[in-house]
Amino acid sequence: MIGLILTLQIAAAAPSMPIPTFVVVRDGGTVTSVPVTIDGGQASVRADALMKAMHGMLITGTNLHYTLVLPRVRLDLIDGIPFAKRDSLTIPLGRAPQVRGGQLYLPLQFVSDVIPRYGGGYYYDVPRTASSTPIASTSTSTAQPPVASDRLPPPSAVRKPVGRRMVVIDAGHGGPDNGMTGPIGTPAWFVEKDVTLSVAKKLATVLRARGVDVMMTRTTDTLIALADRGKIANSNHGDVFISIHVNAPGYNTAAAARERGFETYFLAEAKTEDERRVQDMENESVKFETGANAPKGDPLSFIITDMAQNEHLRESSDLAQTIQNGLIEVHPGPNRGVQQANFAVLRGSYMPAVLVEIGFGSNQSEATFLTDQDNQRALARNIAESVVAYLAHYQSRVGATR
């Protein structure tokens, strides 16, 4: 490779300090240091200062868009979105770039992983004062010997030790958002948010006992914005996202009260009336959210979100099928099959993601079934087994590269 080749190096203030204080950019004999800032335990670098040191330029666009112009490539970023774009290539980031005090900050991982891989001719060196302690949650590659940029693992590979899996469990609704209430034809005694939380906690317990890491979007009776549930999943580097819900028919009659059974959804455009009904019902939670949590409404950010999610469509569909098939063993049924719909809660999670409707709370006998602790445990154990089986299958297919 000819032309400009820089060396990036993280320098620590002292050997005892594992947090780097500067990114050192070397261009032949010229050395420029860019300060590393720590915010909320996360190491970042100011984009404008880094670009200047790298003979590049930061262009501030409209609608939270930024472009890093390097001598050979341009990288597009959006504030708060954990993806970069180079032409038509979408690059996942461990953490989103963020604007603070009017300045764009890049996660340190962007310097250690993304620029060497996608920046066109940059190398990343480990710190001279390398400590055995990895830099806080941004990259473990700093503790490894230097490697040529084309041999660096993809960003996702340095997120956590190989073999550990993170399942994000989302208990549907919460706080002022009760979800559905029922059953139909009786004084309402069933509240969806309580059952989803109870099942979610039991699912977490079983998965942890099986050696799987678990993050829950909520553990108490609180409202978490739909969009934030996906963000929680992303920032915790989830491998799988599972949202637990209880179903209800779209109308309120004796016939509706007889509806029962379980179904598992993955994210895609709703195809049938019934899929659209469940989609609209679960997306209703948005009305409980305040403006601060509302989506930013940037069309391009949705395009990027779509692209990221599409990569997981096949996986999400496989996971949904595995869970749905498993539930046949413990659920009185009927088996309503795997469905697809455009759920807001699944939209923002960049990983295989499913939504399980564990039954109809509108039906008297199913409401009784779903509120029973033993039945909840059986459902949780069954879903956990399916997730473990899915993860093992997933690892056998992609394990070599992750």
Ligand SMILES: [Zn+2]
């Ligand atoms: Zn629900």
